[in-house]
Amino acid sequence: MEYILKNGIVFDPKNNVKGEQMDILIKDNKITDEVSSNAKVLDVTGKLVMPGGVDLHSHIAGPKLSIGRLYRPEDIRRGIKPPSRNDISGFEAGFSLPTCPTIGYRYTKMGYTTVTEAAVPPLEAKHAHEEINSIPNLDIPTLTLFGNNWFMLKYVKENRLDDLKVFISKWLKLAKGYGVKIVNPCGSEAWGWGKNVDGLDDAEPHWEVTGRQVITSLTRVNEELGLPHSVHVHTNDLGHPGNYETTLETFDCVKDIKKNRNVDRNQIIHCTHVQFHSYKGTSWRDVSSGATELIDYINKHNHLTCDVGQITFDETTTMTADAPMEYDLFRLTGLKWANKDIEVETASGLIPAIYSQHAPVSVLQWAVGLEFFMGVKDPWKIALTTDSPNAGPFIRYPKIISWLMSQEKLQDMLDNDVHSWATKRTDLGTYNREYSWDEITVITRSSPAKILGLEDRGHLGLNAKADISVYDIDVDDFDPTLKSNSETIENKLLNSKYTIKDGEILVKDAKIVKLVKSNHIWCNVKGLENSERLLENRIKPEFNKYYTIKYENYGVNDHYIKPDTQVNVEYMGENYESN
């Protein structure tokens, strides 16, 4: 199929297109520069055109979601929407814990085409992929949890990085994972005994390995393999006042590790939901923002990127492999607590969270997130996330954009809506920045795509994937800086005029018109097959002793990942960029 997307106002930061009126040509699933006379014209004169949205960190499939839905029927009820008569999508259910189909409907309507599931334990990877099969309309890479895996801990402890490299390469194949996720390294393992680790250099009591060792080892291995994405790190001490120092140390601990020569991205470490890791103080009474120091570091260094994890003032659900932190939250709030320890690999925890604009701590967290948006100068180093649903459900992205684009709106909130900690305990009030559409495009499309190493998307250049979103906003006649327009921004961005994925129109005029199967994106390292076989033979006896399923039944069978995109990486030995 061929289309001409005509006369839109196009934002394509990677290709330096900043709001030019132009046509985008689509042939089959790619952007092209020539179409035949059969091409169908979609007139979008004056409308906002961007590449399809890319979310680099969200929780949309796998065991945490299942537990969440199972134990929060009150959240499911809150998001019930009967099927509409003139839409081909079905009913919706769930607010912070949407059902699988609902996730697809809501993201597509927002113009998103790629969403990363950020934490999958390999043991339950089949489950995550099975759920992805029920989510329509997205491309979904999954990040595989390694930060507390016993084999990893053993190799790190014994400094066997070659084995670790082969292990990661093999395990990504087994889990059909895209990249390496590290969550509270060593802390979730310590949770096996009801404990946590305190900071980057507190060794896990049994393994005597520290978070620092895990992060640096996995970063080295990630770069040696040349995986498209860098290590994706949820640093130690999440949600603890005073944790910004750990975060700073984490930023710094990998800075001398060399980046693989073949990768497109700039960073060697991606630190996720930094908002939760940027607090000063010793308790929730004397807590204040530590964002300024972290922002300063990010502005001065190029080896790291981050996403925000912006608070949105909702009743939502927190879910993370950082299980000890969730128990702390349970002690703090007394709300119903869910926990799941997963043998040999990780733990996870969940708890409902109520972020209120009247509660000092929530407001501090909200302001810290916005500080990052305001303070990080280069938008290519940052991505918009809410760590959905942890800080807020993903359907709040448009609301966040409305705050970022209007100082008037933000100031009004600071003056009238939110608790005074926002200005008293953070530097948010000192910024005076308004995001342009170009910058919004970067933090919701181009930057996350680049950070993920998915070069075919996040832009509209020749041969890029034809993933495009069009919003019913007349760019030249619309002032996003006005407070009075912030609701319009939210509504228009929630309901795209067109969402096009792989050259197919999925949404038209805010209605879903087509449902397609989601695509599983995973990373396949080539060139280590022999080493993998040897490692497998060594691992098997241990595996069968300490897991409770057989190694032979462990991996994700191919039929769970149809259709898939296999991102092939040729292993080329040590192949680093020179500094």
Add this chain to the structure above:
Amino acid sequence: MKAINLVMTRKNSIAIEFDNILPELLFDKSLTQIQDSIIYMGNKQLPLSEFFEVEIEGDCQNSEDCLINIEGDLSRVKRIGFAMNSGKIIANSNVDFHVGALMTGGHITVNGDAESYAGREMTGGTLEIKGNVKEFCGSSYAGEWRGMSGGQIIIHGNVGKQLADFMLDGKIHIRGNCDILAGVHMSGGFIQIDGNVTQWIGGQMKKGIIVLNGKIDSMLPGFVFQEIVHNPLINGQYFIGKYRLYSGDRGVNGKGQIWIKE
């Protein structure tokens, strides 16, 4: 004052759902509009006139002055007064699930028994049931830790198990007896039971007050006897007689009060 009189003409073993039959939805509607109101029966949607004869008396300007009077065997009519906010409903029969659940205002009288889930998660208004009520009266819905938070429930007969789970606020008055597990997880509000209770009252209770004028077989170990008070003043009301005050549940460091008449 406008009265909408509904007389049942057809009863089914498959229950029907009355979500749309509320004063605030019908007070300004014409006879035909009311007759055409959607009633749910299983996977079918049918007009009210399939099941009821409708008659209107008088007129009103707002829903507060609207009364819906329902006659016939309503034991298979669910959701009477569900999420109602104003006006009055009188059901002259036994009623099915969810009567007065989620109501925020207005007045419901049931001249008969009610099935389970009466007055669940109510936030305002009055629900009065002249007969007995089954399980989960005044409780929260599955998963919700914020239960009934306002309004009052008056039950003339007996109630079943798990009364007022997770109650936060509001008043419940039971004139009859009460089965096990009343006031579990309660963290506020006031329950008065005039009849007897078998056991396990107030388990995991954090706050709130339960007054028991009848007898109880045994108390949970989490409740500690405090004192005997003559004619105590509880929740702004004097209770005549000698009352034993217990506090608990210690298992949750609770400060709930249970007053039991000697």
Add this chain to the structure above:
Amino acid sequence: MKVIVNTGTSIIQAFYEKKGSTLKNEYRQATAVAFMDLRDMQKLSLKSRDKIKIKSEWGEVVLYADVSYDAPHEGIIFIPKGPWANIIISPETYCCNVPTYKGIPAEITKTDEEVLLVSELMNKVYNKYNLNNSNLSEKPLYKKKGDEQ
């Protein structure tokens, strides 16, 4: 004699159930059994595998009696879950969706009546198709295609 009935899984009943042998005598032998306190059996002068009739508010059924080694409680009997126990248990869920499988008050008497096979029992108790019990047995009763009409 008045008793309290508990029902639940037993390993032998589960063995024949999972094997798919519910119509057969071995399933009846494993499942249509009331496991009793020896003292209770003596009170009714019951030997192992004697037959008793058990009656509750919900129905009555004939079972074999046998000695329990797990529940040495007078007045309490255990019946493996299955079509026989179902007849006497309480359907009441108290709005919690699970019927009452345990703690059912019932009365037992010695009897000479037969313990029925599953097919006979289902036909006699529920009588959905009004069949003649003498045609029913351990073998499934059905008409093959092409059988003479």
Add this chain to the structure above:
Amino acid sequence: MIEKPIKDYDKEVKNCSCSYCGNNCDDITYLLKNDEIVGVRHACRIGASKIINDQDQRLLSPMIRNDEGILEETTWDVALDKTARLLHNSTRPVLYGWGETSVEAIKKGIKIAEITGSVIDNQSTICHGTSIQAFQNVGHPVMTLGEVKNRADVIVYVGTNPMDDHPRHLSRYTTFPEGFFRRNGRQDRTIITLDPKYTNTAKVSDKWIQFNMDEDYLLFNALRMLLKGEELEEKEVAGVSTQQLEELIKIMKNAEYGALFFGLGVSQTLAKQKNVDVLIQLIEDLNRYSKWSMLPMRGFFNVSGFNIALTSETGYPYGVDFSRGYPRFMVGETTTIDLLNRREPDFFMAVSADPGVQFPGYTIKHLVNIPTIQVDTHWGPYTELSDIVLPSTRVGVETEGTAYRMDSIPLFMKKVIDKPKNCHSDEWILTELYKRIEQLKQEDE
């Protein structure tokens, strides 16, 4: 019942997943001769009986009751068309079962429920539904079984008898195996059973605490108090001496890693979900002092998979009512036993489940008055009440598919032998039904 070792076989298939209980043991070896399973290694007795089952009781052809009330063989087209029409024309249909089929089939079932406005429900409704209600109310602290194997030094079984119901639970997952931090297996662990009955599990435990039936709620309440350091005035709670309770709580508090498993003895007795509710809170409290997790002992091999699949698709774990086109879940109202007790359903289909074995007689009586469909592999009590019988295949033996273990670990179950000629998988049957119902819906429009 003693089986001799099988020597006469020509093929071994290893690492098969058992299709009996929620243990889903995936280390089973099938022994085949001439493409028939003649032996099973590693499985427990019940698992083996499920795998090598009774072939002369097999449902082999679709059947419909004739005028005399006798089931008569028919073609798939006739049986499926009739089923589709009955379901399509019904007002309050119930689709029940699902515990012993694959997630792939379950997902088809959910789709059918959605387009027909049915209630879809599984065996949770008669087993651990109450446990799920408690999870919903107060929390869900669980683990995978390997955590127990590798770490647990204290294991408590409450109201469950795995030695009979989940025979390999102790030997494969919890008590006997060597674990990473428990090198001596059984010797490194303390096993405690709380049960009114002296069960086979109690018999192999280090400690058996007998409590009064139906007083679970009281017992766990008292334990919570003791854990908080409060003293009990009572000398005895629920038939257990206070001293014994104090000893128990001391062991639990001092555990390095504790695991608690509970069964229907907790979820089906008097206080039902509130028993589990307070038990969960006890586990939550214990985590202040030590590490504790819990898990319900799920019965059928994929009862947990149904809960997961249904939450993925609809948000709710069981008892989902699609009568309004979107999911509603209301315990006691949209659940199978309650609906049948109220005589509401006008259509009933059981897929891989036998209500004749599972439901109270009073409940079953309504099945006499309405159309009933059976989709299953074997003749059973429910066949005797079924108007239409659709013979299906055995997952993990004749059909592949996904199942979830009691701790929600997904397993892919193999197809090892061919199905009987005229049987079809549940997934196939439901796909065919779906197509026919879609067709009928289109004809209506």
